Amino acid sequence: MDKQKQILEGSHAIALTIKNIGPAVVSAYPITPQTHIVEDLAKMKANGEADFEYVRAESEFAAASIVLGASATGVRTYSATSSQGLLLMNEVVYNIAGMRLPLVMTCANRAISAPINIWNDHSDVMSIRDAGWIQLFAADHQEAVYQHILAYKLAETLKIPVMVNVDGFILTHSYEPVLIPNATEIKKYLPPYKPEDESYLDPEKPVTLGAFFAPQHYMETRENLHDDLIASLTLIKKEYKKLTRAFSIQANRTDNGLIEYYGPKKPETILITLGSVTGTIRETIKNNKKVGLLQIKVYRPFPAAEIIKSIKAAKNVAVIEKAISLGGSGPLYADIAASAANKKINLKNYIVGLGGRDVTVKMITQIIKDVPKKNAYLKFIGQI
């Protein structure tokens, strides 16, 4: 067993993990900053190191449709995209969830045009927040690797597609020491995919998938998907525990796979965030006895009860996020505000890092100073 860590680019680490997971069909259309992931997979296929079908597509709409179709035939599939690519896939993304296909897709998070911008923020994934996918957010390379393995386990158990979000450039193009589990180790945790009988397209046993649903049935399909997503919170925690055991992950006791708390036991202020900015916040608060950090790892289904449990004793809560529902607030803030509606918490929203603006220790320090003040509930923090 190879337990050697390697220094890998985030995209390459994800590609190696996908190769070891062994999908039957991969289809994608290149878009910055996702490109290296699918380039690596194409190279592996061309060099004979992987035996999946790599189907080249003329657009993201086609790529998503190809993996939808492949998944509908009952095999494991993979795709990856970013930004405008995800927007172009939008219709298919909804179909994949509605048809309950266990697809896994990586989103290398990037800003949305106009103005055109290729750098990181979370505007792309927030546009499909309501599509019925499980949304995972990774903070570093290693977490991204394990979340992809977890993603397939969840998708295939629940028949719900899973998107793994990795911050464009910050994770996809940077190098970190990372451990890639080999195919044998992964197979022990994630057995080969066997779809349920009559749930997939098989010429021997013909069925229709994606049929017309009249008013007497449609509503229940949405309710079923919603209920299954909410119920999956328990399964995600269980599966995360199994994952940590299977791959000897040194997870903190405050990390249950849905959320992870870092900081003092009785914090006055808690900062909440998604993705890689977690690292910057940890660095900022490492010697702070009054400020804690809550990292949200699973954004959909939304772990409302877990979050409230973690923040209810704090006086101030700052939601720091890289997306804005224009004319509303940050989407994560809106979710937390809805869940904490009857709690006496000073809840504030800080929008940071849009279009790849660096989020610095200084900005986080400024936020920590600003939270207790009685002023605007929403602020853009871009300048120091």
Next chain:
Amino acid sequence: MKTPKIKLTVKATSSLNNKTGFWRTQKPVTDNNICIGCSICAKVCPDACIEMILLSDNSKLKPVTNYDYCKGCALCAEECPVKAIKMVNDY
């Protein structure tokens, strides 16, 4: 009440359960004496509800429309080269 689990796959040919004939306000009526049996109507029918059948009193295949599914779009009447199909009110 517990929400029933809806199965998303359905058996092949189950679309036949949804009859669409009642959507129609006009129905195509074919005059077999004018019809030359060219089968253009059957080919253009978007719902594939015209079947070419050998009727006992005729040597040529003639179109038979399935009114359970015909939505009355009139494509058959429009395309008929000998104007053997007439649209008549049906409500």
